[in-house]
Amino acid sequence: MTGLNKGLRFIVLFLVCFTIATYGWFILGGAKKEYIVAPTNSTYKIIDDSGQNGASTTKLNIHKRNILLECNLVNKAKWPFCEIAIALTDSIDNGIDLSSYHSVGLDIDYTSPLKGERVRVYLRNFDPIYANVNDPLSLKFNAIEYSPGTDQGLQIFPLRSFQVLSWWIAENNIPVNKANRQFDNISIIEIATGSYVKEAYYAIKLNRLVFYGDWITESALVKLLLLLWVTTAVVVIFVERFLLNKKIKTSEAHSQHLRDANRLLYNKSLKFEYLACTDPLTRIRNRHTVTEWLEEIIIQTRANNIPFSMIFIDLDYFKSVNDTYGHNFGDEVLIKFTTTVETLIRRSDVFVRWGGEEFVIFCPETNMKNTVEIAERIRETIMMKKWEFDKDFHLTCSLGIAELVDETSEDLIKRADLALLKAKKMGRNRTEISWEHHLK
Structure with a gap:
């Protein structure tokens, strides 16, 4: 039992050290991950009101450090707008799974005639249940609106703050179980001018776009560590029981051997006693x-x-x-x-x-x-x-x-x-x- 207790102490010490090190690694950010959207891993293009017979003019400048969209909006189309459309993949039906990320960081400088005017940010998700590869508008609109201002730096938004646009739900007759936000197949990200604009010069400069997540959540890590402890305890109990049974069997075999040896010695002693008490020739x-x-x-x-x-x-x-x-x-x-x-x-x-x-x-x-x-x-x-x-x-x-x-x-x-x-x-x-x- 001494050897077993020593081994058990070592296992417990190892588990304690491993648990502290793992949780410390998590607290210090070891489990954090980032997905940075940049020209090296995505494609940028302009979408504006020209598809609605609008007269707005746009210009897109792609630099190493930022993306600049300049718009001169003309109040000709029903809904004048311009936006940066970022394609994360080559095919809209094969996007990026961002469901394991919890936040998005946006560093945008927005120039508009009105102070505090908002921009719209869409994370477009493809799902074959409701989307069609030939209809870009069929991709789900996970949207937020916020006022980025200028030189405000990186602003971080939880992905749970994104909402699905109600007009898209109604127009595409989306079932209730698919009406919630969805980030498992994001193929396009759109950053557009606000909902209400006037004829004027607008500029959207995207300095940084990054998604934040964890390789493993805190609750999942705790569950895994608990599972490790429980599994180790079960294995230790099983091994201890196996060794105990083996020791019992060995002890029983040894005891049986001793009993057999004692029986043999006893029989021999009886034989010797008989021989000592008996004449070897006549057996009297x-x-x-x-x-x-x-x-x-x-x-x-x-x-x-x-x-x-x-x-x-x-x-x-x-x-x-x-x-x-x-x-x-x-x-x-x-x-x-x-x-x-x-x-x-x-x-x-x-x-x-x-x-x-x-x-x-x-x-x-x-x-x-x-x-x-x-x-x-x-x-x-x-x-x-x-x-x-x-x-x-x-x-x-x-x-x-x-x-x-x-x-x-x-x-x-x-x-x-x-x-x-x-x-x-x-x-x-x-x-x-x-x-x-x-x-x-």
Whole structure:
């Protein structure tokens, strides 16, 4: 999480710096744009009342720094006038989109016989819904009138102050949805003398004509910056969730790996425990595993005054079996012997390989009489057993029995061992009982 927090802090710092820099750039005018109308990008011509059989005379002088229209208006036509017509493009149906501009700057010096007389400024827009390329009057008249005077410098007018001429709307039967001002396809700009003129000398000098706009509005910039923040937040949340899910999956995989490893270790420990407690050849208990159990069972037996006996078993002449048939054969005999004995004893009896060919059976809650019966059953079964791996092979065993009295486990085992030794001395293949200290 530390790395993520560090990355998140960097992203937030970057967004803050970017937002401040971008908004500062906007405030300082970095988003402003201008479209300057000049002889290099437009064409100038005169329009006057000659088309109405007027007698006015006009002259147009185009200079690098200004455009000068001089008119001697004669009161012959119904509406005497003269104007500068500025074509922004070569075709009236393919004008300039000025809808992204908010203001127009006009620097005009106007000479007229009346002080404060106005000039008319038209931004002519083409729209195929109402305009016809063969009829210049069909282009929409977005108009303002103002008194420029002389040497007044640049005057700036919002484009929203332009109005569509009512006579043009009525004459062309313009629908309501197209009657508003429109600047998306301006092909001609006209600067004309006022509405009411008299016979006199007039001069219109255009010093500067420029449109002002912004590459992006303040509200749009704020929306974009807000969108940037929101998008970044969504991306960060998505990435954080992705990394978190990945970390969770990695952690789960690691935990599963640890669980599997622990399970494997546990199974191995069980196996090792089993191997440590089990004789590897016969798969019965070994003598080391019963020491603690034997001490506990003897204490319980003596405390509850219940019988407890044991049988010590030795396979007769087993060394000669190994010498005659080999150790592999001897191992097979031990395995089959163990399997056979397990079928003859009870579930409560504890069968232990004591070492080599010696075995012990501990018989809880069993007196001497019942223990002798178990021992004799084992001896007779082994003596009569037909060994499937060698039909001619015969095996016998000697057994010594002792029942617990007021003694330790070592004394009990020692007495059973002495009884076994006696059985071997008496000719083997027999069961002997240790009567020493036994209470009849």
